[in-house]
Amino acid sequence: MTEQQRQLTTRQGHPVYDNQSQRTVGERGPATLENYHFLEKISHFDRERIPERVVHARGFVAHGTFEAYGTIGDEPASTYTRAKLFAEKGKQTPVTIRFSTVIGGRDSSEVARDPRGFAVKLKTEDGNWDLVGNNLPVFFIRDAIKFPDVIHALKPDPVTFRQEPNRIFDFMSMTPESMHMLSWLFSPRGIPKGFRFMDGFGVNTYKMVNAEGEAVLVKYHWKTKQGIESLTQEQADAIQATELGSASKDIFEAIERGDHPQWELCVQIMSDDEHPELDFDPLDDTKTWPEDT
Numbered sequence: 001m002t003e004q005q006r007q008l009t010t011r012q013g014h015p016v017y018d019n020q021s022q023r024t025v026g027e028r029g030p031a032t033l034e035n036y037h038f039l040e041k042i043s044h045f046d047r048e049r050i051p052e053r054v055v056h057a058r059g060f061v062a063h064g065t066f067e068a069y070g071t072i073g074d075e076p077a078s079t080y081t082r083a084k085l086f087a088e089k090g091k092q093t094p095v096t097i098r099f100s101t102v103i104g105g106r107d108s109s110e111v112a113r114d115p116r117g118f119a120v121k122l123k124t125e126d127g128n129w130d131l132v133g134n135n136l137p138v139f140f141i142r143d144a145i146k147f148p149d150v151i152h153a154l155k156p157d158p159v160t161f162r163q164e165p166n167r168i169f170d171f172m173s174m175t176p177e178s179m180h181m182l183s184w185l186f187s188p189r190g191i192p193k194g195f196r197f198m199d200g201f202g203v204n205t206y207k208m209v210n211a212e213g214e215a216v217l218v219k220y221h222w223k224t225k226q227g228i229e230s231l232t233q234e235q236a237d238a239i240q241a242t243e244l245g246s247a248s249k250d251i252f253e254a255i256e257r258g259d260h261p262q263w264e265l266c267v268q269i270m271s272d273d274e275h276p277e278l279d280f281d282p283l284d285d286t287k288t289w290p291e292d293t
């Protein structure tokens with residue numbers, strides 16, 4: 001390391017002249033507010049404990065590569081989008097994925113009956129593109145103002161500190177649009193065997209825009225090439241009796257032995273106009289788009 005690299009600097013990169021004493025007014029006077037480095041050092045210190053996320057606290061990050069087909073269906077990708085990462089066959093873009101559970105805290109079980117987060121960050125030449133996702137194709141709520149309420153219903157009761165079915169079903173029964181996601185959660189796919197064995201869904205409806213400024217509506221789906229595998233409640237109970245981090249362990253060990261998991265990015269596309277033929281709003285995140293039209 002050179003002398004220059006060893007120099008302690010402020011956040012802006014200015015060399016720190018003195019890290020151990022402040023300027024005061026006279027020998028015994030008060031410290032002055034011009035002590036910029038002192039304020040920065042203390043504000044860093046005050047914030048060095050990063051609080052746990054309110055949702056998706058237990059997560060696991062993996063890095064990889066996104067490789068483009070250059071086409072979407074039978075068309076060149078440029079028909080639909082000017083995003084460069086899709087443009088050429090074989091083009092590679094670094095990708096980071098954070099898998100997570102939602103409701104439990106940082107040290108909770110990874111085989112809970114709970115949605116799984118599937119948050120993708122693609123580091124494109126034009127900047128980072130975040131495509132946040134879950135392993136289920138719909139969401140509990142349509143209006144984001146209900147988010148604290150649905151999460152509070154699913155979180156442990158503040159009195160008993162246990163997940164209480166009454167709180168969950170109280171909210172869900174008053175929120176009919178949540179029934180679709182609830183059905184997925186209590187379906188055989190409700191407890192993924194591990195992060196490698198689940199799909200990821202963008203859930204929300206996005207737009208692709210081509211170089212001419214023409215837009216289409218799009219839903220993004222990451223399809224697992226490992227196949228979907230899930231656990232029964234009994235299997236999950238047996239695992240979490242002795243192991244809370246089974247999903248992280250599974251993907252970590254797979255990558256360590258060179259068995260790299262893969263997903264294929266698939267899209268559903270719809271024209272960006274009125275759709276009187278549909279009995280639902282294609283922008284509604286509690287509905288799936290039919291795959292047969």
Ligand code: HEM
Pocket residue numbers: 053054055056059098099100116117118119132133134139141143144147201202203204285
């Ligand atoms: C409807 C309104 C929603 C609200 C208000 C909301 C809010 C939040 C909040 C506050 C966090 C924690 C952020 C942090 O502390 O770092 C979070 C994380 C997350 N949310 Fe949502 N969310 C919503 C819907 C969704 C939907 C529809 C999906 C799936 C597509 C989703 C997937 C995720 C994921 C995967 C994370 C974790 C991200 C990571 O791993 O870094 N959320 N959300």
